[in-house]
Amino acid sequence: MSKDAALDLPSLERGARETVGQWVYRSLRAAVMIGRIPPGQPLTIRGIAEALGVSTMPVREALRRLSAEQALEIRDSRRVLVPHMTPARFRELCELRIALETHAAERALPYITPARIEELAAIDRGIDEAHAAGDQERATILNQEFHRAIYTANPHQISLSLVESVWLQLGPFVRLALSRLREHYKIDRHSEALAAMRRQDAFALRIAIEADIRDGIAHVGTSELLTAYVGSGGKRMATVG
Amino acid sequence: MSKDAALDLPSLERGARETVGQWVYRSLRAAVMIGRIPPGQPLTIRGIAEALGVSTMPVREALRRLSAEQALEIRDSRRVLVPHMTPARFRELCELRIALETHAAERALPYITPARIEELAAIDRGIDEAHAAGDQERATILNQEFHRAIYTANPHQISLSLVESVWLQLGPFVRLALSRLREHYKIDRHSEALAAMRRQDAFALRIAIEADIRDGIAHVGTSELLTAYVGSGGKRMATVG
DNA sequence: CCTGCAGCAATGTGATCACATTGAAAAAAG
DNA sequence: CTTTTTTCAATGTGATCACATTGCTGCAGG
Numbered sequence: 116m117s118k119d120a121a122l123d124l125p126s127l128e129r130g131a132r133e134t135v136g137q138w139v140y141r142s143l144r145a146a147v148m149i150g151r152i153p154p155g156q157p158l159t160i161r162g163i164a165e166a167l168g169v170s171t172m173p174v175r176e177a178l179r180r181l182s183a184e185q186a187l188e189i190r191d192s193r194r195v196l197v198p199h200m201t202p203a204r205f206r207e208l209c210e211l212r213i214a215l216e217t218h219a220a221e222r223a224l225p226y227i228t229p230a231r232i233e234e235l236a237a238i239d240r241g242i243d244e245a246h247a248a249g250d251q252e253r254a255t256i257l258n259q260e261f262h263r264a265i266y267t268a269n270p271h272q273i274s275l276s277l278v279e280s281v282w283l284q285l286g287p288f289v290r291l292a293l294s295r296l297r298e299h300y301k302i303d304r305h306s307e308a309l310a311a312m313r314r315q316d317a318f319a320l321r322i323a324i325e326a327d328i329r330d331g332i333a334h335v336g337t338s339e340l341l342t343a344y345v346g347s348g349g350k351r352m353a354t355v356g
Numbered sequence: 357m358s359k360d361a362a363l364d365l366p367s368l369e370r371g372a373r374e375t376v377g378q379w380v381y382r383s384l385r386a387a388v389m390i391g392r393i394p395p396g397q398p399l400t401i402r403g404i405a406e407a408l409g410v411s412t413m414p415v416r417e418a419l420r421r422l423s424a425e426q427a428l429e430i431r432d433s434r435r436v437l438v439p440h441m442t443p444a445r446f447r448e449l450c451e452l453r454i455a456l457e458t459h460a461a462e463r464a465l466p467y468i469t470p471a472r473i474e475e476l477a478a479i480d481r482g483i484d485e486a487h488a489a490g491d492q493e494r495a496t497i498l499n500q501e502f503h504r505a506i507y508t509a510n511p512h513q514i515s516l517s518l519v520e521s522v523w524l525q526l527g528p529f530v531r532l533a534l535s536r537l538r539e540h541y542k543i544d545r546h547s548e549a550l551a552a553m554r555r556q557d558a559f560a561l562r563i564a565i566e567a568d569i570r571d572g573i574a575h576v577g578t579s580e581l582l583t584a585y586v587g588s589g590g591k592r593m594a595t596v597g
Numbered sequence: 598c599c600t601g602c603a604g605c606a607a608t609g610t611g612a613t614c615a616c617a618t619t620g621a622a623a624a625a626a627g
Numbered sequence: 628c629t630t631t632t633t634t635c636a637a638t639g640t641g642a643t644c645a646c647a648t649t650g651c652t653g654c655a656g657g
Contacts, residue, residue, distance in 0.1 A: 134610065159638065170612045175639085179417050183424035185517055192619065193639055203512040211515050218455040222448065271444040273525070274452050276426055277518045284514070315547065400608065411642050433649065434609055447622085489635065 122166050125151065136173035139163075145178050147186050147197065148286040149252055154197040160189070186283035197287050198212060200255050205288070212281050213328050215274060216262065217321040220308075223269035224320055227312045235261060235312075239305045255289055258331070262324075265312075304330055358494040366392065377414035380404075384418050388427050388438065390493055395438040399428070427524035438528050446529070453522050454569050456515060456561040457503065461549075464510035465561055468553045472509050476502060476553075480546045496530055499572070502546060505567075506553075521563050545571055 129138045143163070146152050164174045176194050181187045188198040198204075208224050238261045245254035246342035259282060266275050304327035365387050370379045384404070387393050405415045419436050429439040439445075479502045486495035488518045500523060507516050545568035552560035 126600095136610075158611050161638070171639095176417065176420050176610095179420055180424045185419045194549075194619090195639095201512075204514065207510075207512045207514045211459065211518075214455060214459040215518075218452065222451065237596065264550060269448075271442075271448045273426075273448045277452075277456075277521065280518065377640075402608070412609095413641050413643095435649085436609095579642095 119212070123151065123345050124163075124166055124328060125149075134173070135169055136176045138176040139167060139169060140175045140180055142167065143181060144186065144283070147181065147283060148289075149255070150287045150289055152197050152287065154199050154287050156196060158195045158197075160329045181283075186280070186286070198284070200288055205285075208281055208285050209328065212278070213325050215278050215281060216266070216328065217324050219266040219269070219272070219274045219278060220324045221317050222274075223266050223272070224312065224315060224317050225269040226270060227265070227315075228268075229313075231264070232309060232312055235264055235305075235309060238264060239303075239309070242305070265308070302318055302326075302330070358407060364392065365404075365407055366390075375414070376410055380408060380410060380414045381418040381421055381583075383408065384422060385427065385524070388422065388524060389530075390496070390530045391530055393438050393528065395440050395528050399436045399438075422524075425521045425524055427521070427527070439525070441529055445544045446526075449522055449526050450569065453519070453526070454566050456519050457507070457569060458564060458565050459509070460507040460513070460515045460519060461561050461565045462558050463515075464507050464513070465556060465558055467509040467511060467555065468506070469509075470554075472505070473550060473553055476505055476546075476550060479505060480544075480550070483546070489527060506549070541565075543571070 164171045242257045308323035405412045549564035
């Protein structure tokens with residue numbers, strides 16, 4: 116039944132060596148990450164299964180996994196949905212991102228090689244191109260890739276999965292952040308980060324990462340961004356801030 | 357088939373309003389948390405299902421969830437097992453714990469009330485009792501409860517799930533840490549933390565939390581603790597001491 | 598005695614079915 | 628017309644089955 120409608124999931128290519136469950140997971144994850152699924156809209160197993168043309172089994176496991184990653188919320192009625200955002204939660208997520216990612220960056224720094232820096236610079240150029248082309252979605256993906264490329268330099272990396280969990284929780288709202296692209300007068304924090312890495316300067320790297328995160332999301336603030344969202348689909352939150 | 361043997365899962369009580377899946381999850385989680393399942397031992401769906409007297413369905417979802425929480429590792433062969441530990445990974449986990457928990461504590465501090473401090477003090481007394489009684493397992497549980505009670509004071513708490521993920525990853529080795537109980541000459545960091553909270557002193561609280569974590573786990577170091585475990589199970593672990 | 602290779606048991610994956618619970622629409626009572 | 632009750636479709640949960648893949652075991656060939 117397509118009565119739910121509006122559930123347009125990105126049709127990713129199904130890897131040859133990939134199970135159906137993994138494919139469903141990737142599809143759903145990508146949808147959440149770019150804000151394709153509006154918060155509050157209930158996700159039904161059968162609905163998703165039909166939309167993707169698979170049985171319910173792989174969907175159940177994908178939903179379960181996304182829930183474990185805090186990307187989705189399981190209400191006590193066992194209904195699954197994209198969590199609502201509140202100003203306070205948004206603030207907590209930003210601060211948590213900063214705490215986690217500055218830590219991850221610092222731990223990765225000793226393993227950053229000139230080759231890695233060159234890769235990072237290449238990604239950064241790609242981001243500029245995406246911005247120039249007005250492709251905000253691609254810029255977001257590449258920005259994540261930039262950060263990921265830093266943290267994974269650490270061969271003993273373990274915090275990436277936690278970082279990605281936070282990204283997922285912020286995901287439904289990047290769309291909002293992007294719509295107000297004030298990217299014009301944004302200082303290029305990535306350049307600062309690259310410079311810090313070249314000098315092996317841990318402190319400067321932390322500063323750069325924190326500034327980059329704040330520029331990217333925190334500047335939208337809790338003011339307009341959230342009232343738009345929270346106000347619309349509020350269940351128990353009449354008027355926030 | 358009980359040929360796998362040794363798979364003694366704690367028999368938790370099944371909540372009335374609890375689904376089988378949740379119960380299986382709790383059981384498995386508790387087993388991992390207290391190091392009941394040796395790393396490297398493959399966990400089979402049917403084996404666990406039989407051990408718990410349920411069908412395979414709830415077990416599949418529980419394993420999937422634990423894997424998403426990094427408590428279990430899914431090999432490319434789709435075999436699920438408790439991850440191996442290495443000195444480097446252990447170090448990363450400890451440092452990540454510190455970064456996460458000092459952050460969580462600081463964010464919770466403004467919400468710490470005298471009532472909450474009294475609760476914390478009560479838990480701390482319980483820990484002392486458990487230590488006195490030689491019940492290390494209970495002391496561990498209560499210690500986690502102590503930390504959890506701090507972080508959840510923040511009504512907008514979101515980092516607890518990440519913290520618990522790290523606890524889970526360290527879980528299989530608390531048994532080791534406990535066996536070398538050098539608790540005798542351990543300074544009571546919890547008291548320091550309590551004092552810091554009474555004064556609303558964020559910096560002192562961070563210091564106390566970090567010291568508590570280091571005392572609790574890091575002091576065992578990467579020396580003896582891990583060689584015992586890692587050494588034995590290089591790849592597929594011939595014989596586990 | 599060691600090395601491939603074939604066959605088989607074990608395991609994970611996905612589909613389908615039955616059942617209990619939930620949520621909401623419809624009907625009855627005030 | 629409002630409120631309560633009843634009923635029923637929709638949904639999540641758990642069990643069972645069929646199938647493909649994995650990995651081991653034993654056998655044959657070197």
